[in-house]
Amino acid sequence: xxxxxxxxxxxxxxxxxxxxxxxxxxxxxxxxxxxxxxxxxxxxxxxxxxxxxxxxxxxxxxxxxxxxxxxxxxxxxxxxxxxxxxxxxxxxxxxxxxxxxxxxxxxxxxxxxxxxxxxxxxxxxxxxxxxxxxxxxxxxxxxxxxxxxxxxxxxxxxxxxxxxxxxxxxxxxxxxxxxxxxxxxxxxxxxxxxxxxxxxxxxxxxxxxxxxxxxxxxxxxxxxxxxxxxxxxxxxxxxxxxxxx
Numbered sequence: 001x002x003x004x005x006x007x008x009x010x011x012x013x014x015x016x017x018x019x020x021x022x023x024x025x026x027x028x029x030x031x032x033x034x035x036x037x038x039x040x041x042x043x044x045x046x047x048x049x050x051x052x053x054x055x056x057x058x059x060x061x062x063x064x065x066x067x068x069x070x071x072x073x074x075x076x077x078x079x080x081x082x083x084x085x086x087x088x089x090x091x092x093x094x095x096x097x098x099x100x101x102x103x104x105x106x107x108x109x110x111x112x113x114x115x116x117x118x119x120x121x122x123x124x125x126x127x128x129x130x131x132x133x134x135x136x137x138x139x140x141x142x143x144x145x146x147x148x149x150x151x152x153x154x155x156x157x158x159x160x161x162x163x164x165x166x167x168x169x170x171x172x173x174x175x176x177x178x179x180x181x182x183x184x185x186x187x188x189x190x191x192x193x194x195x196x197x198x199x200x201x202x203x204x205x206x207x208x209x210x211x212x213x214x215x216x217x218x219x220x221x222x223x224x225x226x227x228x229x230x231x232x233x234x235x236x237x238x239x240x241x242x243x244x245x
Contacts, residue, residue: 001026003034006044012126012133015041016241022047028057032238041241044115049232063236066115068213072227076205077196080225084151085185088158090194093139093148100157101148102136108159108177113212115235135175138162145174149194151187158182161191163198166208171199173209176218188218192225 002021009017018040020031035043047054049068059065084090093101109131116127138145145162152158159178165171173195178187199207211218213232 001031001034003031003038003043005038005040009042009044012129013042013122017042017044019044020046022051022054024048024051024054026054028054028061032061032240035238036240041239042121043238043240045236045238046233047236049234055234055236058236058238061238063238064119065234066118066237067113067235068232069210069235070213070219070232071208071210071230072219072222073206073208073230074196074225074227077199077207078193078226079200080193080197082190082193082197084190085187088151088153088185088187090149090151090190093150093160095140097148097150097157098136098139101139101150101160102132104157104160104179105135105175105177106132107180110180115237119237121239131175131177135160135162135177138175146171147198149191149198151190151194153182158185159187159191161195163195165204167206169204170206170208171202171204173207176209189221189224192221192227196225 001023003018006017006019016039018035018038020043022031022045045058045063106128112131114130116122116130117124139148146165147163149161149163150157159182161173162175163171164174176188176191196207199205208230209222
């Protein structure tokens with residue numbers, strides 16, 4: 001089983017936070033014991049949705065279900081002749097775009113409920129900043145993203161996607177954001193096409209991406225560009241130091 005302390009989450013939320021991924025053969029009690037040994041206050045656990053035995057064992061240990069992620073994939077990305085709306089253009093981001101990309105993320109993810117937001121013990125403003133800083137740092141750190149694609153109108157960033165190579169022949173479409181001022185233009189679909197073009201240009205044929213299972217609108221766009229459901233995962237939060245609750 002995997003368990004590691006998340007320094008960035010601890011700095012953001014003020015708790016000792018660890019993350020873990022449970023496999024079918026892993027024991028929940030062993031995981032919780034390791035977390036307690038590390039002094040963890042909040043343990044974030046992800047596991048496949050078909051591992052119901054572990055999910056129920058987590059619930060018996062006061063874990064709360066905070067989201068269900070669904071992953072999509074396309075085994076062979078396509079090369080698109082993209083027609084952006086009139087006045088829009090696409091380019092790659094550089095470090096100078098970081099603050100503006102963070103600003104677009106702040107607007108595009110407003111009201112979005114990830115697993116942090118689903119935990120009412122965490123401050124909402126800190127949860128919002130997860131996506132803002134994630135998008136911003138994607139422009140600054142190759143460990144976070146290998147490429148950030150922008151769609152602009154009159155030098156204003158209207159939309160972005162962040163891409164990360166996760167295997168030799170596979171990349172992840174990590175974050176996709178469209179500014180509220182530019183919704184209704186089909187830019188999210190364009191980002192999916194641009195992302196596949198980037199993969200094709202870099203000889204990376206497989207693309208994966210994920211979202212909340214109830215985020216149906218974006219899943220429809222993914223189907224339109226040939227992605228198919230791959231698998232799904234639960235995310236649980238387990239508070240181990242009840243004095244922190």
